[in-house]
Amino acid sequence: MNTRRRHILSGYSWLMLVFLYLPIAILVLYSFNDSRINAVWSGFTWKWYISLFDNRQVMQALANSLTIGVISSILATVLGTAASLAIKHYSLKWRNIVNGLIYLPIVIPEIMMGLALLVLFSQIHMELGKATLIMAHVTFSMPYVMVIISGRLADMGKDLEEAAQDLGATPWETLRYVTLPLIMPGIVAGFLMSFTLSLDDFIISFFVAGPNSTTLPLYIYGLVKRGVSPEVNALSTLLIVSTVLLVIVAELFRRKDSKTITY
Amino acid sequence: MKTIIHLDTIEKQFAGNVVVPPLSLSIEEGEFLTLLGPSGCGKTTLLRMIAGFEEQTSGEIYLDEKLLSHIPPYQRDMNMVFQQYALFPHMTVEQNILFGLKMKKVSTAEQKKRLEEVLQYVQLTELRSRTPKQLSGGQQQRVAIARAIINNPRVLLLDEPLGALDYQLRKSLQLELKNLQKNLGITFIYVTHDQEEAMAMSDRIAVMNKGRIEQIASPAEIYNTPQTLFVATFIGENNIFRDGGTITAVRPEKIKLYQRGEQTDKHKKTGRITDVVFLGNLRKLYIRLDSRDMTVMAHQYAGDGLDWQVDNHVAIGWAQTDEVILPC
Ligand SMILES: Nc1ncnc2c1ncn2[C@@H]1O[C@H](COP(=O)(O)OP(=O)(O)O)[C@@H](O)[C@H]1O
Numbered sequence A: 001m002n003t004r005r006r007h008i009l010s011g012y013s014w015l016m017l018v019f020l021y022l023p024i025a026i027l028v029l030y031s032f033n034d035s036r037i038n039a040v041w042s043g044f045t046w047k048w049y050i051s052l053f054d055n056r057q058v059m060q061a062l063a064n065s066l067t068i069g070v071i072s073s074i075l076a077t078v079l080g081t082a083a084s085l086a087i088k089h090y091s092l093k094w095r096n097i098v099n100g101l102i103y104l105p106i107v108i109p110e111i112m113m114g115l116a117l118l119v120l121f122s123q124i125h126m127e128l129g130k131a132t133l134i135m136a137h138v139t140f141s142m143p144y145v146m147v148i149i150s151g152r153l154a155d156m157g158k159d160l161e162e163a164a165q166d167l168g169a170t171p172w173e174t175l176r177y178v179t180l181p182l183i184m185p186g187i188v189a190g191f192l193m194s195f196t197l198s199l200d201d202f203i204i205s206f207f208v209a210g211p212n213s214t215t216l217p218l219y220i221y222g223l224v225k226r227g228v229s230p231e232v233n234a235l236s237t238l239l240i241v242s243t244v245l246l247v248i249v250a251e252l253f254r255r256k257d258s259k260t261i262t263y
Numbered sequence B: 001m002k003t004i005i006h007l008d009t010i011e012k013q014f015a016g017n018v019v020v021p022p023l024s025l026s027i028e029e030g031e032f033l034t035l036l037g038p039s040g041c042g043k044t045t046l047l048r049m050i051a052g053f054e055e056q057t058s059g060e061i062y063l064d065e066k067l068l069s070h071i072p073p074y075q076r077d078m079n080m081v082f083q084q085y086a087l088f089p090h091m092t093v094e095q096n097i098l099f100g101l102k103m104k105k106v107s108t109a110e111q112k113k114r115l116e117e118v119l120q121y122v123q124l125t126e127l128r129s130r131t132p133k134q135l136s137g138g139q140q141q142r143v144a145i146a147r148a149i150i151n152n153p154r155v156l157l158l159d160e161p162l163g164a165l166d167y168q169l170r171k172s173l174q175l176e177l178k179n180l181q182k183n184l185g186i187t188f189i190y191v192t193h194d195q196e197e198a199m200a201m202s203d204r205i206a207v208m209n210k211g212r213i214e215q216i217a218s219p220a221e222i223y224n225t226p227q228t229l230f231v232a233t234f235i236g237e238n239n240i241f242r243d244g245g246t247i248t249a250v251r252p253e254k255i256k257l258y259q260r261g262e263q264t265d266k267h268k269k270t271g272r273i274t275d276v277v278f279l280g281n282l283r284k285l286y287i288r289l290d291s292r293d294m295t296v297m298a299h300q301y302a303g304d305g306l307d308w309q310v311d312n313h314v315a316i317g318w319a320q321t322d323e324v325i326l327p328c
């Protein structure tokens, strides 16, 4: 009876997994398909991947994505870390209010965020392009950085910082020698998370990108309008693989026990 | 004796709740003063105000007659040993101990010299390159002490430093800490809720109740002549007799038992023995009084001669000098 229920359950979980991953698996599979027509399998090939690297537009989109990703995630990490350190000193009531406001962008529909940002940028007459993309990406990644860093700060407690001050460390020295080293795994995780979010973002970028700032997801969308080609599959596969790797590494850093870190 | 720390009517409220009502206290240079009281009575709050981690709602704190209020913790010439030790997990034992000297920009040569001295003193020389995680509770405790005393502070503040250790280790570290304090001559302000610990280590004990200091005196005075009902019952065991408007406290070891009808001039009450608890060299007798709803405790030591049994009808008495009259 018990074992039967377990069989049914495990069958159900398998079905779920298939449902979730089958489309992705097919996409990855067809990126290695020798035929131009998706529906027919005619043998294994790397040629779509190779042709990507010869494609100037793809390379340009990749360069845009990487530039915007690196700059926006550095900014989001620095600003998010500073904000987490600041609100830690607030009273519980204010901390909850500020936290609520900061985490709101996580739950607001992305399309609203995109629209709001577009309205803002046109109000202040900012030309759409890399700068607006970077600002938009900072806006939606910073809350994630803050969730991660605030979690680590809460785990750390106040004892260690007080011990440092008790031993003569000024607030700056405390930050430099105690707090920052202990939350460093969280900072790294936050950076990787922001970079992943930036690399993957389509909806918000769609609103705030300019003609010369096409990112990879925007480029893929442009291609799909002309039909799904094996190159699109190859490009998407690369994006998926890098996202998964980044998230895994970020998660490893986030979970890293501060008590075992040595520098 | 010279006063090193003076608390002048300091008060602490948290969001309008009075945790420490206005309180004054002078601590002498080189003394081992213990703040003793049940958990939640404000000991940690008082210690943290002295260290500078909490600001008092009103009143002033003086160190060597200089006003300490508004001086941040990192500029106060005292160190604290935290209850959970608060060792830096990302540093080795050596780096932990040297942290204070580094912050004070002491020369490297001096750092090295003092490090070796302190390591030897607390017997951590072999463990110097381990991280806190690789140490036992007792060893971590030593690192916490070493990290504080290497700075030669004027005052060492200790918040239940042995609370996390098991009984045996606690007993032996109590003696070590006491000796360390005597040898270094540093003033210790020690917080504990364990009265035995306070008795064993302190020069003076301040017994705290709900933020107030009920009595401050030597361990013997606290034990023999408690000044309030709280002190009389919190420290050791006591028999409390209420007669009309007076409260009389008599320690169990001062209670004498008599056969009914013998030495009747010494009898004060009569009763029946309800329980006898054997504790090796000591037996605890519980006597139910005839006259009222109360059980009296008496101690009988091996070799006292008389062998009292459960259900014996007895008379009890005590010397006038052994009773303590308490205010209501
Ligand atoms: N930061 C704080 N905010 C509000 N109340 C506090 C704070 N710190 C301590 N208290 C309260 O003050 C009282 C005394 O606490 P504490 O000094 O830690 O007692 P003890 O160390 O004797 O156990 C407790 O009732 C506690 O809840």
Ligand SMILES: [Mg+2]
Pocket (backbone or CB within 6 Å): B040, B043, B044, B045
């Ligand atoms: Mg406490």
